[in-house]
Amino acid sequence: MNQGRQLYQHSLTLLTDLYQLTMAYGYWKSGMADKEAVFNMFFRRNPFQGGYTIACGLAHVVEFLQYFQFSEDDLAYLDTLTGNDDQPLFEPDFLKYLRNLRFTCDIDAIPEGTAVFPQEPMLRIKGPILQCQLLETPILNILNFQSLIATKAARIVQVTKGEPILEFGLRRAQGIDGGLTASRAAYIGGCAATSNVLAGKLFNIPVKGTHAHSWIMSFDTELEAFETYAKVMPNNCIFLVDTYDSIEGVKKAIQVGKQLKAKGYKMAGIRLDSGDLAYLSIEARKLLDEAGFQEASILASNDLDENIINSLKNQGATINVWGVGTKLVTAYDQPALGGVYKLAAIRNDQDEWDYKIKLSEQVIKISTPGIQQVRRYHNGNGFIADMIYDTESFVSNRSSVMIDPMDYTKRRKLDNSAPYEDLLVPVFREGKLIYELPPIEAIKERVQGQLSMFHEGIKRFANPHIYPVGLEKNLYDFKTNLILKLRNLKTEAEEV
Ligand SMILES: Nc1ncnc2c1ncn2[C@@H]1O[C@H](COP(=O)(O)OP(=O)(O)OP(=O)(O)O)[C@@H](O)[C@H]1O
Ligand SMILES: O=P(O)(O)OC[C@H]1O[C@H](OP(=O)(O)OP(=O)(O)O)[C@H](O)[C@@H]1O
Ligand SMILES: O=C(O)c1cccnc1
Numbered sequence: 001m002n003q004g005r006q007l008y009q010h011s012l013t014l015l016t017d018l019y020q021l022t023m024a025y026g027y028w029k030s031g032m033a034d035k036e037a038v039f040n041m042f043f044r045r046n047p048f049q050g051g052y053t054i055a056c057g058l059a060h061v062v063e064f065l066q067y068f069q070f071s072e073d074d075l076a077y078l079d080t081l082t083g084n085d086d087q088p089l090f091e092p093d094f095l096k097y098l099r100n101l102r103f104t105c106d107i108d109a110i111p112e113g114t115a116v117f118p119q120e121p122m123l124r125i126k127g128p129i130l131q132c133q134l135l136e137t138p139i140l141n142i143l144n145f146q147s148l149i150a151t152k153a154a155r156i157v158q159v160t161k162g163e164p165i166l167e168f169g170l171r172r173a174q175g176i177d178g179g180l181t182a183s184r185a186a187y188i189g190g191c192a193a194t195s196n197v198l199a200g201k202l203f204n205i206p207v208k209g210t211h212a213h214s215w216i217m218s219f220d221t222e223l224e225a226f227e228t229y230a231k232v233m234p235n236n237c238i239f240l241v242d243t244y245d246s247i248e249g250v251k252k253a254i255q256v257g258k259q260l261k262a263k264g265y266k267m268a269g270i271r272l273d274s275g276d277l278a279y280l281s282i283e284a285r286k287l288l289d290e291a292g293f294q295e296a297s298i299l300a301s302n303d304l305d306e307n308i309i310n311s312l313k314n315q316g317a318t319i320n321v322w323g324v325g326t327k328l329v330t331a332y333d334q335p336a337l338g339g340v341y342k343l344a345a346i347r348n349d350q351d352e353w354d355y356k357i358k359l360s361e362q363v364i365k366i367s368t369p370g371i372q373q374v375r376r377y378h379n380g381n382g383f384i385a386d387m388i389y390d391t392e393s394f395v396s397n398r399s400s401v402m403i404d405p406m407d408y409t410k411r412r413k414l415d416n417s418a419p420y421e422d423l424l425v426p427v428f429r430e431g432k433l434i435y436e437l438p439p440i441e442a443i444k445e446r447v448q449g450q451l452s453m454f455h456e457g458i459k460r461f462a463n464p465h466i467y468p469v470g471l472e473k474n475l476y477d478f479k480t481n482l483i484l485k486l487r488n489l490k491t492e493a494e495e496v
Contacts, residue, residue: 156304166209249270
């Protein structure tokens with residue numbers, strides 16, 4: 001199956017923050033460039049005050065890494081950068097080093113379309129610290145945005161309950177890349193199609209659309225506009241009825257629908273784009289049904305999101321196709337997912353791992369050390385809990401104990417003979433891609449498959465149930481002791 005075309009057909013290697021390059025220079029200059037390190041990408045809170053997040057964007061991380069190489073042009077640009085003494089920021093030998101630099105890391109990641117939760121590593125990278133450091137910014141840029149939009153789309157899909165959503169966001173998206181990747185993520189999250197033609201071509205997404213008010217306004221009458229459209233595109237007629245008066249517009253659409261019928265075509269439906277969408281859709285449905293157009297769809301658009309759609313449904317709106325743009329592709333109510341990328345381990349001179357954490361006064365901001373994996377446990381009915389464990393210290397006994405990192409009194413015993421899935425899968429080994437990227441349709445199906453496996457409460461919008469995610473006990477204890485050590489406090493073992 002076709003995975004679609006490439007979005008990034010050239011090197012974007014400089015797509016990073018300057019400080020990644022100055023640190024890279026520092027690692028190189030101090031002989032640390034090849035020191036092996038492990039970083040994890042994770043987020044701390046689900047977006048939209050929701051109960052889950054959909055992982056999305058890995059395909060573009062892969063694409064980015066496959067083109068990762070400093071071009072002569074990139075190096076010439078870096079050569080122009082200066083410090084506050086007007087001297088070059090980077091010495092020529094470092095630029096020579098960058099010229100020969102190739103991506104050689106290992107990456108493990110949670111496949112796109114998987115539901116993920118706070119604290120879980122969505123992506124883990126192991127390799128020379130200089131490379132891991134440079135890649136922080138692009139990895140976060142790609143995964144944060146696409147996961148955010150896929151999650152927003154999944155929430156909207158939850159309320160339309162199987163009725164198709166057409167993503168109409170390109171005109172209000174955050175620039176060109178924002179528009180393209182939002183269309184992809186929205187489709188993965190569950191939208192049926194996009195109006196974005198380039199996204200359709202690049203990612204194998206179905207493209208769909210109606211027509212604009214300008215079409216109606218360019219004729220003397222609304223009827224003439226509908227008739228002309230019907231003539232030129234009899235197999236694609238969804239008439240926009242609200243330019244002058246929505247109810248009168250529906251009546252004209254019916255008139256032209258009858259003409260289409262007489263010629264053996266079918267009017268696909270009407271679109272409402274203003275006014276009280278509940279009232280107008282109910283009235284339109286009556287008129288369409290009375291005229292024998294029971295199969296004609298009622299598409300609505302106008303600043304829709306999951307909350308307005310929910311409200312419209314509660315009011316008995318008879319809309320059955322939803323056009324959603326701005327609020328989806330800009331993730332209007334939460335414009336960023338706060339994913340972070342933290343150093344979790346570094347090899348010491350004895351060739352052992354030194355586990356690292358970032359301390360914070362806020363417990364939620366203290367990072368977790370270790371080479372982490374996430375184990376998702378199932379019972380017969382669905383997913384019950386996710387346990388983050390350290391692959392180096394984990395002993396696979398019959399059962400494991402996991403502890404809530406925010407509250408050590410919350411513990412849970414998990415049966416390792418019950419079905420489970422380790423969520424992170426190998427993607428790159430020593431820079432070589434070993435993961436077969438799934439086709440977009442499979443990723444999209446995975447989202448709905450995943451969401452069907454969680455308790456309904458996790459999908460609730462208001463105060464969702466918190467899905468249990470914990471640290472395996474050894475990892476929890478190790479992290480606690482490391483925090484105590486860094487704070488110069490005694491561990492429990494030392495107290496006695
Ligand atoms: N019955 C309804 N219940 C709740 N929200 C609705 C209902 N009908 C429409 N809306 C929403 O209310 C908002 C109406 O916005 P606004 O007043 O700007 O639109 P309008 O005046 O109808 O149309 P426009 O300004 O585009 O001509 C939109 O977000 C729309 O989706
Ligand atoms: O409302 P959205 O969810 O972003 O969906 C896309 C909107 O884009 C079009 O409007 P247009 O650009 O003509 O602007 P207007 O309807 O606000 O006048 C269309 O009629 C939708 O209303
Ligand atoms: O096809 C449509 O109806 C459409 C496309 C983009 C934005 N609004 C509407």
